[in-house]
Amino acid sequence: MQLYLIRHGEAVSELTDPRRPLSDSGQTDIQRVAAFVQANITINVKKAFHSTKTRARETAEILSSSVTSTDSMQVDPDLTPNADPEIWKDRLVDERENVMLVGHLPHLDRLVALLVCGDESRSVVRFSTGTFVCLESLHSEQWVVRWVISPEILKP
Numbered sequence: 002m003q004l005y006l007i008r009h010g011e012a013v014s015e016l017t018d019p020r021r022p023l024s025d026s027g028q029t030d031i032q033r034v035a036a037f038v039q040a041n042i043t044i045n046v047k048k049a050f051h052s053t054k055t056r057a058r059e060t061a062e063i064l065s066s067s068v069t070s071t072d073s074m075q076v077d078p079d080l081t082p083n084a085d086p087e088i089w090k091d092r093l094v095d096e097r098e099n100v101m102l103v104g105h106l107p108h109l110d111r112l113v114a115l116l117v118c119g120d121e122s123r124s125v126v127r128f129s130t131g132t133f134v135c136l137e138s139l140h141s142e143q144w145v146v147r148w149v150i151s152p153e154i155l156k157p
Contacts, residue, residue: 003147004093004116004136005044005101006109007064010152011130012056020055027056030131030152031063037155038133039067046070047098052080052105060131061103068101080104086112086121094142109134116144129153 010027023031038044049070051061061074079088082105089112093100102109109128111121116136118125126134131152136144 002097002138003099005046006113006134007060007103008109008128008130008132009056009060009103009105022055023059027130031060033155034131034133034150034152035064035067037150044068045099046101048072049074049101050077050080051103053078057103057105080108082106082108084108086115090115117146
């Protein structure tokens with residue numbers, strides 16, 4: 002099973018817009034990541050989720066063109082910045098199909114650390130905005146980082 006984790010793209014400041022949608026730069030970064038994925042990696046997911054926040058939804062919408070999903074993208078309140086990573090760890094134990102999550106820091110950082118190291122306080126991946134991470138389950142309790150794509154490495 003593969004787990005795809007994406008941190009939302011760069012958002013506008015709360016002073017500019019309290020909903021914090023993606024900035025122009027954030028949209029461009031996510032479009033660049035989506036185009037790279039579509040051209041180079043086949044991603045099939047059974048389930049895809051994003052947080053309740055606008056910037057995560059917009060990121061998920063842009064990425065949807067590069068990912069084949071059997072279900073539509075769903076909102077999940079357990080993907081907010083300060084959500085407990087144990088919730089998703091527990092949900093993944095019996096999962097056999099690929100899953101995609103679009104969310105925020107510190108939640109994604111803590112979830113990866115928990116899955117890979119067993120300790121949510123140990124950082125494993127640098128999640129700059131727009132970073133796309135693939136984890137692979139060796140079995141339900143052991144995960145490894147398969148690959149990482151960030152907008153910085155795709156800049157022309």
